[in-house]
Amino acid sequence: MSLLENPTAPPTGDFDSAAFYADLDEAKRAARVLATANSSAKDAALEAVAHELLAHVDEIVAANREDLARGRENGLSSGLLDRLTLTPERVQGVADAVLDIVGIADPVGESVRGRTLPNGVHLEEVRVPFGVVGAIYEARPNVTVDIAALALKSGNAAVLRGGSAAERTNAVLVAAIQAALGQAGLPAASVQTIDRFGRRGASELMRARGRVDLLVPRGSAQLIQTVVTESTVPVIETGAGVVHIVLDQSAREDWAVDIVRNAKVQRPSVCNAVETLLVHADAATRLLPPVLGALRAAGVTIHADERALAIFPDAVPATEEDWETEYMSLDLAVRVVDDLDEAIAHIRRYSTSHTESIITNDLGNADRFLAEVDSAVVMVNASTRFTDGAEFGFGAEVGISTQKLHARGPMGLPELTSTKWLVRGSGQIRR
DSSP, X not given: OOSOSSOOOOOOSSOOHHHHHHHHHHHHHHHHHHHHOOHHHHHHHHHHHHHHHHHTHHHHHHHHHHHHHHHHHTTXXXXXXXXXXXXXXXXXXXXXXXXXXXXXXXXXXXXXXXXXXXXXXXXXXXXXXXXXXXXXXXXXXXXXXXXHHHHHHTTOEEEEEOXXXXXXXXXXXXXXXXXXXXXXXXXXXXXXEOGGGHHHHHHHHHTOBTTBOEEEEESOHHHHHHHHHHOSSOBOOBOOXXXXXXXXXXXXXXXXXXXXXXXXXXXXXXXTSEEEEEEEHHHHHHHHHHHHHHHHHTTOEEEEOHHHHHHOOSSEEOOHHHHTOOOOSSEEEEEEESSHHHHHHHHHHHOOSSEEEEEOSXXXXXXXXXXHOOSSEEEESSOGGGOSTTTTTSSSXXXXXXXXXXXXXXXXXXXXXXXXXXXXXXXXXXX
């Protein structure tokens, strides 16, 4: 049976303010139900979500094909088209991620700290849901399910603006999730899409303070900056991924080749793919030919500074813009640096504070890099592709937070909670 008897169509006419805010009010009421739902009820809902996704995989993929066809007509980049694509295998992966979340401890009610005062009053700080979590993102239908599942397990309602590029796919996914919620006895309004309200709906969501408790943007640097600067709702900023790998003078050649190739080639359209390679001058002639040769064999275009170009002529000259670019494609900027100080200085200037990695056999350089590089995730001798909620054991992620308040790095269940203090007394008064 089809999930959508009346397929969602782009909105026509004026923005329906009454309908939009009625949806948000429904989400607020649903959030109150979820806040008191026990773990068993939420896990049952998630299991039902996974089942519904797999039961309707053909419908999901068919809707996705429509979005992809429209995206190609509208000139979407290859990176965005890759993010937009859902195959049966990817739907299976999304469903598996939902089931992984079932197996993760429910953070709601977890005791953070506590003490008993000398007068006998007991204090306890516990985790509680935010309430209504909004998300604005683009061309990423897997995010629809990831955020919905994490929100449900952490006791939050989710209001999703997934953008016009994935509108058909998101409509089917949300319908599947809502069907599962009904089967589990939880409010269908616990997960909603506001795609039908268009860009005006996104703007109103950013200003729905009091109805929406937290807003998370995911997507291009422009989208994220727009949400951060225009929203009156509290925002957790997820940053673009101008990600760096440093090869120092002691880096092993085999590690350098394998790690850089994996970080660039495995899935170049994602935010944890490496975009800039910095190579110590003392290792450049040793490492650049094998590393860049492996990348070129995989179809990567190398944008090299003068010193790197002299060693590896099968490249194009790099410009200032290359150091600032999140390619999301098979392109890599390469620069030769004199020492670790220059590498760290380059990262401080151009990084978006997402993920940086160093390949080294020097313990002192490894410790310096970990201590001095100020990004959400800092690595030694590992691919930047590990910066991911599923890889970190979170089941999925809401996003990669690049800010420093409340959450930083991959955001899982605890990052979708706040805390409150419980105070238990027996007639005490303050003197």
